[in-house]
Amino acid sequence: MLTQVVFPLVVFLVLWLGIGLLEDDARETEQVLNISRFQQTAALQVERIRRELASLDPASPDPRTNAAHLLGKRRDARDVSIEILDLGGTNPQLIYRDPDLRPATLMYVERIALGQQRWLVEVSPMPGHYLLSPSAQVEMLGWGGPLIGILGALLVVLLQSRNRSVRRRVLQQTAALERMNHQLERGNLALQSEIERRTESEHALRETTALQRAILDGSEYAIVSTDTDGLIELFNPAAERIFGWSATEMIGRATPMLLYPSDEIARISSRNGPGFHGLVGEARRGQAVGPYEFTLQRKDGSQFPASLSISPLTGQDGTIRGYLGIATDIGQQKAAESRIRFLAHYDTLTELPNRSHLLLKLGEAQERCQRHSEQLAVLVLDLDRFKYVNDSLGHHAGDQLLQAVSKRFMRCVRAEDTVARTGGDEFVILLSSLSERDQVLTLAERVLAALREPFHIRGQQLTISPSIGIALYPDDGTDAETLIKHADAAMYQAKEEGRNAYRFYDRKLSHHVSERLVIENELRLALKRGEFIVHYQPQLDVASGEITGMEALLRWQHPERGLVAPNQFIPIAEDSGLIVPLGAWVLRAACRQARAWRDSGLIDVVMAVNLSARQFDQQDLPELIASVLDMSGLPPDRLELELTESLVMRDPERSSAALARCKALGLKIAVDDFGTGYSSLAYLRRFPIDRLKIDRSFIKDIVDEPDDAAIAQTIIAMAHSLRLTVVAEGVEDEDQLRLLRGWKCDMYQGFLSSRPLSGDGITALLQGMKAARVTELLPPVPNC
Numbered sequence: 001m002l003t004q005v006v007f008p009l010v011v012f013l014v015l016w017l018g019i020g021l022l023e024d025d026a027r028e029t030e031q032v033l034n035i036s037r038f039q040q041t042a043a044l045q046v047e048r049i050r051r052e053l054a055s056l057d058p059a060s061p062d063p064r065t066n067a068a069h070l071l072g073k074r075r076d077a078r079d080v081s082i083e084i085l086d087l088g089g090t091n092p093q094l095i096y097r098d099p100d101l102r103p104a105t106l107m108y109v110e111r112i113a114l115g116q117q118r119w120l121v122e123v124s125p126m127p128g129h130y131l132l133s134p135s136a137q138v139e140m141l142g143w144g145g146p147l148i149g150i151l152g153a154l155l156v157v158l159l160q161s162r163n164r165s166v167r168r169r170v171l172q173q174t175a176a177l178e179r180m181n182h183q184l185e186r187g188n189l190a191l192q193s194e195i196e197r198r199t200e201s202e203h204a205l206r207e208t209t210a211l212q213r214a215i216l217d218g219s220e221y222a223i224v225s226t227d228t229d230g231l232i233e234l235f236n237p238a239a240e241r242i243f244g245w246s247a248t249e250m251i252g253r254a255t256p257m258l259l260y261p262s263d264e265i266a267r268i269s270s271r272n273g274p275g276f277h278g279l280v281g282e283a284r285r286g287q288a289v290g291p292y293e294f295t296l297q298r299k300d301g302s303q304f305p306a307s308l309s310i311s312p313l314t315g316q317d318g319t320i321r322g323y324l325g326i327a328t329d330i331g332q333q334k335a336a337e338s339r340i341r342f343l344a345h346y347d348t349l350t351e352l353p354n355r356s357h358l359l360l361k362l363g364e365a366q367e368r369c370q371r372h373s374e375q376l377a378v379l380v381l382d383l384d385r386f387k388y389v390n391d392s393l394g395h396h397a398g399d400q401l402l403q404a405v406s407k408r409f410m411r412c413v414r415a416e417d418t419v420a421r422t423g424g425d426e427f428v429i430l431l432s433s434l435s436e437r438d439q440v441l442t443l444a445e446r447v448l449a450a451l452r453e454p455f456h457i458r459g460q461q462l463t464i465s466p467s468i469g470i471a472l473y474p475d476d477g478t479d480a481e482t483l484i485k486h487a488d489a490a491m492y493q494a495k496e497e498g499r500n501a502y503r504f505y506d507r508k509l510s511h512h513v514s515e516r517l518v519i520e521n522e523l524r525l526a527l528k529r530g531e532f533i534v535h536y537q538p539q540l541d542v543a544s545g546e547i548t549g550m551e552a553l554l555r556w557q558h559p560e561r562g563l564v565a566p567n568q569f570i571p572i573a574e575d576s577g578l579i580v581p582l583g584a585w586v587l588r589a590a591c592r593q594a595r596a597w598r599d600s601g602l603i604d605v606v607m608a609v610n611l612s613a614r615q616f617d618q619q620d621l622p623e624l625i626a627s628v629l630d631m632s633g634l635p636p637d638r639l640e641l642e643l644t645e646s647l648v649m650r651d652p653e654r655s656s657a658a659l660a661r662c663k664a665l666g667l668k669i670a671v672d673d674f675g676t677g678y679s680s681l682a683y684l685r686r687f688p689i690d691r692l693k694i695d696r697s698f699i700k701d702i703v704d705e706p707d708d709a710a711i712a713q714t715i716i717a718m719a720h721s722l723r724l725t726v727v728a729e730g731v732e733d734e735d736q737l738r739l740l741r742g743w744k745c746d747m748y749q750g751f752l753s754s755r756p757l758s759g760d761g762i763t764a765l766l767q768g769m770k771a772a773r774v775t776e777l778l779p780p781v782p783n784c
Contacts, residue, residue, distance in 0.1 A: 035106065038080070042108030042123035045080055049121055050112050085120040087111070092120065100127065222327040225313065228320060230254045242329050244299035255325075261297045296327065304331045347421040349399055350406035358420035358428055362480040365432040369473060372433075377440045379429040380469045380487040381409075381447065384499040386425035387613075389462060393651075397458050404457070405464070408450040412443060428484065437472070444468050444502040465500035467491050476505045492516070519569055520576050526556060527581060533557050534589045535756035538765075539608070539727060539749045542741050547766075549640070549727075551608040551749065552590035553756050554582065574612060583615040584624060591632035591639065593759050598638070602766040606668060608640040613647050622661045629665070636666030640691070644673045648687060656687055663688040670727070674715065685722055692719045696730025696750075703735045713743045720744065 081101040085092040101124060108123040222239035226232050231254055235247040243259060291307040298304070306327045313322040345357035353361065365376050383405065390398040402425065409419045409427060418430040429447075431440060447466060454461040469491030477483040486505040494503040526532060532554060539549035556564040573579040587609050594607040615621065629636055641662060648655045648671060659669055670691035671684065684692075694715055702709040712728070719726045728740050731750035740748055757765065 038106055038125055039108060041080055043110075045082065045123055046108070046110045046112070046121050049082070049084070050114070053112060053117075053119065054114055079126050081124045081126055083122040083124070085122070087118040087120050088116070095119070220328065222325075224250075224255065224259075224325045224327070225322055226255060226325070227322045233322065239327075242298075242327070243296070259296055261295060261303055293330070294327075304329050305334055306330060350403055350421050352406050352410075352427075353418060353420040355420065355422040355428075358418065358422065358430065359480050361418045361420075362430055362483070365430060366473060366478075366480070368432065374432075375434040375437075375475075376473045377431040377434055377443075378471045378473070378483045378487045379431070379440070379444065379447075379502075380471075380484065380491045381427040381429065381466045382491050382495070383425040384465045384467055384495070386464065388646075389464070393458060393460070393462075400457050401455055401462060401464065404455050405451065409447065412446045412450055422484075428487075434472075440470055440472070444470065448500065448502070467494040467499050468502035469494060469505065470502060471505045516572060519572050520578075522558070523556075523569060523573055523576070523578050526558070527578065527585070531557050531559065532582065532585065533758060534586055534593070535758055536590075536593070536762045537749060537756040538754050538762070539605075539747050540753050542728075542737065542745050542748050547603060547605060547769075548747055549606045549608060550594070550603075550762070551642070552586055552593075552610070554586050555756075574614065577614060579612045580614050580618065583610075583612055584628075586610075587625070588628050588632070591628050591634045594638060595632045595634045597763070597766065598634070602763065602770065604638070606638055606640045607634070608642050608670060610642045610672065611647075616643060616647060616655075616658065621658070622665060625662065625667065626665055637668065640668040640670050642670045642672040642693070645671050646673075648684075652686065659688050673729075689724060691725040691727055693727045693729050693749075699728050699730045699736060699740075699750075702739055703733075709739065712740075716740075716743045716745050 081098040083097045083101060084095040086095050103124075106125050110121050110123075112119040112121060219236060219238050222242045223234065223236040224232060224239055225234035231252055232250045235245070235250040237247075239250075240246055291309045294306050294308050295303050296306045296308075307330050308325060308327045311324045311326075312320045313324055315321045345353060345360075347354045362376075362378070368374065369376050386398065386401075389401055402421070406419065406421065406427070409429065413419055413429060413431070416432060418432075420428045420430070422428050429443070431443060434440065447468065451464060451466055454463045456462075469487045469489065471477060471483045471487035471490065473483055476486045490503045490505040493506075494501045497503070533556075535553045535555050536550045537553060538547045539551060540546065541548050554566060554570070556566075556569055558564050570579070573582055590607050590609050594605075598604045611621075618624070625639070625641075629639065648659075663669060668690040669688055670693055671687075671689055672693045673695040674692045692715065694712055698708050698712050698715075700708070702712050716726045725746045727747040727749060728736075728745050729749050731737055731740065731748040731752045733752060736750075737748060737752060754765065
């Protein structure tokens, strides 16, 4: 309330003071303007008087009279009063004065000099002009201040009253709006919640629909829905793909007439009733049925095995409104099951029964033999030197050969007999219901004859032979495993006796097979225990008798058996794969020994080391040799690799590439046992070979057999024509050496010079030779 009274008073005072200040400023401004206008007017009048006075004739007898007359004539045009004084004499004399001149506060004075005359002009404002007192308008400001202040205060009071009224109405309206907003907010929240629920429901429905559509479209199963009468309502893409019908063709048509062959429909009808109702069966009672296996048909009439499940479709009231069938083509599954059964019992390459199926057939045959007191025979067949086919022509050619061999085996047996492939190049023939032993002999001879005919594989003719072992039931065993084991032992006996033959099981063979297993196990332990040693045999120059090389030979110093002959363990080491680590060990030991002899100054010759087929087949052989040379410090040109002729010729292209890689290291290459492989010397020109070693079988009888002598002499001559060094192996007497010297053979090796000796033995031999040589060079001792 105090504010409502004070505020108008403050406004009144402010307006009053403001208008008072405006009045003072107006008075001062008006005075300044009047003075400025007067001074401008007076200056103009003085300038005009100067021009008029200048126009007077100075020679006139009374210039002052003329001047007064002149000024008096123009007085009516002035709003100022003028007074002119002559300053020519001692005392100023009045020349002219306006009649209405009054003393005034304002006055403008200026001197005028014209020739010899000097004038003083005084200018004063006319009465009523250029007033310095405030005008009526300015005086009104003095009264306007209080009046405007009062009016302003009244206006403020009115505005305050108006403002209070407006504020009350605004507060009332605001309160009403707030109540309405609260009601709208509650309504909006409820509406928003309902919208969100509906949006979520619609989104969930869309997702469910999209999911259902995706399941239907992406399913691998044919999904078909029908009404209760069998009219198709849904036919998904998988059903289109499986049956060959489009959905547009099937919607509204009846099933099962289109999707089932007539014989299948008849079978269904005979079991559950006619037509569609027989198909749905128990599903009519609200239970899902299946899966069942049916034969279905496609649009083109082709049939396929299928698995079918049928489920009822119920409405909200629980009544059945239709049926849903889910089917899948199980043709591939059936084929896979058949393939699995085949793989479980048959060999995939030859399609012959495998070992597991053979054991089943053998067990069944044994039961029949027991019931009827009959015999049966088990023949184990192994293809001789089959590995060379794989190594020379590749495994694909080997597979083709196995397929061709299996077909020939099948042509050799009766319909009731069984031919099985038990692994690799090993086959088993089961002869059941034998009446006599001669039947087995006849079959064995027939198999040997069947393989004598060459096979045409990849443009080449191949001849391969089998080694056959035979075991009889019940004489050689009463169970399948024993019969196969004994037949296997007989097969190894056939191999050792020359291959391409058959042998019946002998009880002594079991000991032989067991001996092989024992040796193989002991070989593995011997490698770990360090039981192997290297013997060395010198190679001598035929003409001079000087030692020009050494050959490293592997020996086994068994702790119980003593020194085991190489032919007793080398083949087993080859078959078991132990020859690879053994060969690497020999290579390292021989290089170290050669370097030791070189460093001691005893001898500096080439060290020859034999390579097995398994070693030669290693891809990293050059890297292994390089690391051994680096470790031992032996120069590469002091190492010679010896490979058999048959090993080099089994795959010429591969052998040439492998030998070139080894030759690039700076090694020497020698072909061992030359002459046994019946290869051409001209063909050997393709290989980077330095030496030929004539096999001891040709050297043994060169003194007594002219044919062997001719062969050896021819080999030496042809090798020299190819610039190859020739080494004769197995030289044991002077007559052989004399012939070789006559044929210009380069080197020889055999018992004539030295048996293979240990490293220490060769060292002692070399030291003795060195001492003997020094003794020969010493001067003779004088007789005393």
